[in-house]
Amino acid sequence: MRLPLFAALAVALFSGPALAFEIEEQRIYPADPERAVFKIISTADLGVFDPIIRAFQATQPGLTIEYTVTGTTDLMHAIEVEGASFDLAISSAMDLQTKLANDGYAQSYTGAARLPSWANWRNQVFAFTQEPAVLVVSDAFFAKDDAPRTRDALIEVLRANPDRFQGRVGTYDVRTSGFGYLMATQDSRNSEAFWRLMEVMGRLDAKLYCCSGDMIRDVASGKLGLAYNVLGSYAASELATTKGFQIIELEDYVNVMLRTSLIPNTAQNTQAAYAMIDFLSRLNQRPDLVTASGLPAIDTAALQANSSLRPIRFGPGLLVFMDQLKRRNFLRNWENSLLQDK
Amino acid sequence: MKVQGSIRRRLFFQLGGIAALLSLAFFLTLRVVAENTAEATQDSILAASATAIADSLRSDNGSVSLELPYSALSMLGTVSEDRVFYHVVVSGNSLTGYADLPPPSAPPRPGSPVFDTYDYRGDEVRSVSVMRPVGSAAQSTNVVVTVAQTRLGLEATSQRITTTATGVGVGFFLLATALSLWAASSALAPIDRMTAAVTRRGPKDLRPVTAETPAELVPLVDALNSFMARLRTSLGRSEDFIAEAAHRVRTPLATVRTQAEVTHRKLNKPEHKKAIREMIRAIDESARSAGQMLDHAMVTFRADSLARDDLDLVVLMTETCDRLVPTADLKDIAIRTDFGNDPIPFQGDGILLQAALQNILDNAIKYSPEDSNISATIKVGETIRISFTDQGRGFGDTDMSRVTTRYQRGANVGDIVGSGLGLTIADEVARAHGGGIEISHNNEGIGACVCLYLPR
Structure with missing residues (x-):
């Protein structure tokens, strides 16, 4: 735990003035030897996401993952206003993610074809939980x-x-x-x-x-x-x-809120981001991770079975509020x- | 005949070209119409959205307030996943929305929205601006609502339409080309039919063409029929002339000869008898030459329209030999025939063949010395070979290929009178029947062998 703590401290010290958004938690998952760094900004607590990150890192040898937790509004602020460099933004606020994509702060990734159409907007916002x-x-x-x-x-x-x-x-x-x-x-x-x-x-x-x-x-x-x-x-x-x-x-x-990820324009390591989006879209094939994280994976059948469930629809309507x-x-x-x- | 172009090809290429032009026009029209429709659809949704926003503007204690309706933006997301921007400006001041959205190109008036297309935030967008006065009549403020949307959905639609239009255009072109090929063939079918009808005709068939004729070809067929009628008349005239000439020349000569013989008998002085004999010989030569020239004319005419009668060559040979026996007897020449009695059937023009055989045999007699033999044989092998072998002077060093040329005679004819037509007649008859003449030296001693061969 010493290393992540030190890293968090370092980030706070050296880049503190530039970062107006509030970092709640940060952890670095180092790889040895390190070939690439993958920086995630997320609103999901470390406790929730830790198993997913570890499982993902196991599939990507040599990838150091830096996981930064912040609030939904701070995340939006970090990417839209400050142009902070992250490879992937994961948020529970669909409306903010939609606005980021709509306003041109997100990159497209056309590879994630496995998702149902209601869980993907413009190939830029990808849902992975409901x-x-x-x-x-x-x-x-x-x-x-x-x-x-x-x-x-x-x-x-x-x-x-x-x-x-x-x-x-x-x-x-x-x-x-x-x-x-x-x-x-x-x-x-x-x-x-x-x-x-x-x-x-x-x-x-x-x-x-x-x-x-x-x-x-x-x-x-x-x-x-x-x-x-x-x-x-x-x-x-x-x-x-x-x-x-x-x-x-x-x-x-x-x-029903959809937790979503998007690739900010400032992303450096887009390959890792693509891999992570693919990994998250296959979350329903990893019941162990669903159990460990408590994040229910995308499941069209469950939504159809219970008619009172209303997944929030992607689209410009989310911009209204x-x-x-x-x-x-x-x-x-x-x-x-x-x-x-x- | 000079072949210049092909009607079928020209027809095909012209129809194909027209089809290509029509396909292209069809493709362009379809695309323009479809794209205009797609653009009009986007425009109308944008206008509806902007109007919905403008309608929810209200005046709040003198200041303008807006409760952005949810449907105003969500309706833009129903068709495509395009990005949406909006901006509300109250008398020049930004009220809400994307303040950096470019203002409309012209100030919109109530009821007439202004549409623009420009690049914004990295994509081409289509925007609509509507204007609505808000507030009481005394102190109303003009509010301009601009709603913009990227055109990815439009592009996708346009792409889809282009693909469809291309497919339809290409399909239309292929179909039209196939149809034009068929049309060209079908239009030219009567020509093929008439060509077949004319080609099928026999050599002497000069009757007018009566096949079903399309109106366009009637002049051509009429011309052809008229031409054939003239030809028929002309040919008839030639035939008549030949018969007439033969009759007119031969008959008086025969009379003269008879009179000369009678005179010969009456004369007693040897020098007078000799003179008359010379005269008779000259008359014979004249009659013979005239006969050969008429034969040749007849051969030329009849070979053009060769008859195919069922003949027996043995009968033909026997008749020929019998006819010339008196001439041969004058020189004590024996004609030895060797062809048995079994008929040798052949299809051809009997008159021509007889003329040919007669000329060969006559030639042989003419060049044979007195008291010699001429053998006439027919051998049936791969071809039918009719040979006359004499014991005469032969052809010497003559080029064998030239003696069959008209008026060409052998190199060693000496004092013998001849027209040079005999072997020419035989050769032309043989050729007309698909055969030919072979001239060689007599293998069994002196003399020549002339062989006429015919296909079986």
């Missing part, structure tokens, strides 16, 4: 079969028991979390119930979080009764080790709903 946004409820608040199954039922429950849920509901702070913003905006498109739910949660003095992990932990510990729009993949892998909560896929609809006016209006509405007494 992760539902779920409702996580605490066992302390809901019995086994008692949890609400639709958004309307959820609103009903919250309205009926304001005292019980006061300060005990949580959701993403969409102002800081790209994933939260993406889910909230998709919700606002899909259902009128979303704004009512936000109103109700605002009245209950909802707690706002930056990350799914914290919400899941607070639900499991009983600090929260429920958390809305939690990343299902994290919840599922947390459930393997932690007890005390249930994962509910709401039956009216479930937004990137619009500065639209975003300002949306956040104002969201704040008006959720932060009523502040």
Whole structure:
């Protein structure tokens, strides 16, 4: 661990002033002898991605991999504004990735033909996971079969028991979390119930979080009764080790986020990026990695089997909520709903 | 005949050329129309998108605000995966969107969008700008909404159309070429049919052509028929002339000869008798020469339209020999025939063959010394060989190939009177029947052997 730490320190020291984006974590997977370096910028936690990187490195002898973890907005900023040199950008924010590709910051790779058409945009944005946004409820608040199954039922429950849920509901702070913003905006498109739910949660003095992990932990510990729009993949892998909560896929609809990779224009080692995209698109053939990382691979059959699953569609539509006016209006509405007494 | 070009080829190339031109025109039209349609489709989607954005503009306490409709941009993604850019400008100031998007080439007016094509962020884009006044009539602000989209989808569509158009064009050309080949053949079929009909005719068939004739060929066939009619008349005249001439020359000569013989008998003085004998000999030569010249004329005429009658060469030879026996007897020459009694069938012109044989035998008699033999034989081998061998002076050093030429005589004819036509007649008759004449020295001693051979 000494080497990665040193590297992280070195990056922070020597390139600190140039890098305005915030590096959360960084690890170097050295190869000996080293023939090439492959730099990934990603929003996925090291803990999640570590097995995938190690498995990939095993297929690429001599490739040193530098894995940098940052937030979705920082990733966008790093590539769009700072032109930071990375070979591959992996993000859970489809809208930001789409905007990067649309605005001309991504390179095309036509080799990845294995992907279904809904998981690939312009041969520039490649999806490799499908992760539902779920409702996580605490066992302390809901019995086994008692949890609400639709958004309307959820609103009903919250309205009926304001005292019980006061300060005990949580959701993403969409102002800081790209994933939260993406889910909230998709919700606002899909259902009128979303704004009512936000109103109700605002009245209950909802707690706002930056990350799914914290919400899941607070639900499991009983600090929260429920958390809305939690990343299902994290919840599922947390459930393997932690007890005390249930994962509910709401039956009216479930937004499914696609985790995507793209090759920035600044990429140096495109061959490694191509290899990584191919490797990720074959994730469904590596159940061991799916289990180890907790990232559900692309699976068209699963989406067709459950009609309430709605994968977010790629396309210029995703740019709409990137619009500065639209975003300002949306956040104002969201704040008006959720932060009523502040 | 000078062959100049081919109607079939010219027809084929002209039709093929027309087909190629039409195919090309078809290809270009299809492409232009299809590309215009594709471009118009993109333009109309872009205009719909820009209008949707303009429609959602609203005035908010004097300032313009925009709630970008989701469908305005998502509709642009339904057809292709093209990149999309937009920019909203409120009285010259950027409200939202891509501020570096170039402004429209001309200021758009309400209801008339302005379309532009230019390069932006590395790709060619098609853009539309619409203008809409926002706010109350008193203080309205002009808002220009520009929506741009890259043209990769359009290019793909255009590529697909080009491929299709090329395929259709090439297919059309090939089909048209094949059809023009067929049309050229079918148009020329009557000519082939008539050619076959005329070629099939027998040598003496000079009847008018009555085959079914397309209107265009009627003048040609009429001309041909008229030509053949004239030919028929002309040939008839020649035939009549030959018969007439033979009759007119031979008959008086025969009368003169008879009178001379009568006179010869009446005369007593030897010098007078000698003079008359000289006269008779001259008359004989004249009759013979006239006969040969008429024979030759007849051969020339009849060989052009050779008859193929069923003949027996033995009968023919017997008749010939019998006819000349009196002439031979005058010189005490014996004609020894050797061809048995079995018929030797042959298809040919009996009159011509008889003239040929008679001339050869006559020649042999003429050049044979008195009291000698002439043998006439027919041998049937690969060819039919009719030989006359005499014991005369032969041909000496004469070039054998020249004695059959008209009016050419042997080198050692000496005092013997001749026209030089005898062997020519025989040679032409033999050739007309596909055979020939061989002249050689007599293998069994002095003299010559003339052999006429005919194919079996």
